[in-house]
Amino acid sequence: MQKVAKLIDTTLCIGCKACEVACQQWNDQEFTMGVFNNTYQTMPSLAHNFWNLIQFNELEINGAQSWLMAKYQCMHCADAGCIKACPAPGAIVQNANGIVDFNQDNCIGCGYCITGCPFDVPRLSPTTKKVYKCSLCSDRVAVGLEPSCIKACPTSCLSFGTRDALHHNASKRAEELRADGHAQAGVYDGPGVGGTNVIYVLKHADRPQDYGLPKDPHIPWTVSLWKGPVKWLGNAVFFGGLLTALVHYIKVGPKEAHRDE
Amino acid sequence: MNKPRIERFTFPERMTHWLTAISFVYAGLSGTALWSRKMWWTASVLGGGETIRAWHPIGGVVFALLLALMFRRWATQMKIDADDRRWLAVSHKYAIHDEAGVPESGRFNAGQKMLFWVQSVSAIVLFASGIVLWFPELMPRGLRLIAILTHPLAAVASLGGIVVHVYMTTLVVPGALNAMLRGWVTPGWAASHHAKWFRAVQRK
Structure with missing residues (x-):
């Protein structure tokens, strides 16, 4: 299209x-x-x-x-920074024709899109607590x-x-x-x-x-880092931790009390 | 015959610990929905996106306050001493239950102390960045850009510590969970896992 x-x-x-x-x-x-x-x-x-x-x-x-x-x-x-930062599925959609549209029914009002936007465009409504x-x-x-x-x-x-x-x-x-x-x-x-x-x-x-336009607009690197490497780090820590625990328990097992008083 | 019991954690210590744990689980679960769209189901379980957006920060503040209570109660006991440093150097031997050469521990072993400090530091970062993310409309952009990265980073550190903590206390050290639930341990348990503490308790 x-x-x-x-x-x-x-x-x-x-x-x-x-x-x-x-x-x-x-x-x-x-x-x-x-x-x-x-x-x-x-x-x-x-x-x-x-x-x-x-x-x-x-x-x-x-x-x-x-x-x-x-x-x-x-x-x-x-490559919309608001979409990258948004946690709520369906709150921000990118249509096939390129329009980036907010769907307030799905918006939770966290304001992450405001931080993700390189052009400082989205605004939070103080009454509805949704972004427009x-x-x-x-x-x-x-x-x-x-x-x-x-x-x-x-x-x-x-x-x-x-x-x-x-x-x-x-x-x-x-x-x-x-x-x-x-x-x-x-x-x-x-x-x-x-x-x-x-x-x-x-x-x-x-x-x-x-x-009033940014010289070299790009998605903020802190947002990109969070949505990229930090997610992998989190996955590695959590699932790696569980896997290590499993291997440890099966191979080494519990630490019994060895002294009797 | 009743086995002799040694009090390991007082009632206020246990209550504070478990309330902190509950607030951690709530803030953690609701937080994973904000962390990744793939984890959005946790938001659905906890009442929907708008609900967790409103309550995740409150759960976080409760967590931070309870952790501050724990900090006040335990900080002096969590100082890393020379034995702890040696313990950490041979912690790989502790992990495989090869206790020869592993220094005896006081009330808390060096691993528990590390958990305490990891949780304390990450809680400070989570609290500070969380306040920024809570009120985006009031915060300058620079702060929000820092917070949106440091909040998940601190959460990963905190979660990593808790994975080890939960595994150790439920599966690796039988009796540890009961110590935190009911408050007591057997003398044999105390002598085995916290010998220095056991002797100090005996002297009293």
Whole structure:
């Protein structure tokens, strides 16, 4: 099956937040009061009931004032850290089309996915004690519709399609930008997590942190170590211990009291 | 004729031990469900995922508190002395019941003392990392990343010690289980397994 993806051409984002509103509306989120902290940003970060945030990053790059707007939501990683860390079967599923979806019925609210996620996306609800994030509108995609954020985007900043086609478009766009003199323009799609199904075109691809994106995202090594070698160590200790005990008992047997007082 | 009996563990010692054991089994079983999806059946047995998510930390805190009581009661008796170090050096001979050259033990032999220290240290790590994992929304990411690795590592160390402990006390040393359940041992048992302690008790 073809992987689906979302392309975010940050050079075309005008910061209108139509995608935020569409996300809130389609996913039936309660109204959340924003926070004013001297930026245009709706709130400081994602929330359990706010899955799609435009980050407004004002900074100076090479002496020029830059206003980098970047959409912040689940990246739908091929090698998803949330799935790796999650203990509850069926709480996080990866669909054949690449969408990583949370199923709150099976979620136990341990929050391991929050720690496993290299992009710091999942959020725990203080009321339901379950974790929530962008589903890439899996309910819409399943019936052939594009995700609500893409539907609402008034520029062509956001587009939806197969991963291969969008990757091609992203590379072409980055090439255009470089031809226009933006030498550092490039594609951001998290190779460290097997590729993400959300693809960015960045004018400053050499400094993704300025867009609020991690420079080299990968599943945290402590999570990988736990889910790999530490599990084998645990198996070896437990089953090796039982086997050793069995062999010892059969070969050596119990230690009888040898002194009579 | 009644055999003479020597008190090995007092009633408070035995109660503390067994309550600690029960909390260990609960925290351990519920913990294995969080450790691996292949062990999820333990969560099903214990009331489901949400139940163990709520109660595993509480069971862990109870375990830590009870272990702290044991620590306060036994820490001074668990000091590793020169005889213990020699005992550990020849523990392979102890394991095959070749007792020649194995130093006599006091109330606790060096193996039991090792178990005590392994459990104490791993309990501290389990408690500290467990608090972090309990409230992920309040903890900085760096701490959570450390805790998610150190918690299972300490659990493996603790479990490894308990596998040996349970095997030794139920199968290898007849009378040891009764000592912890009913509190007494026979003089022959005491002289055989804890000669220094036996002589000290006799002197009293």
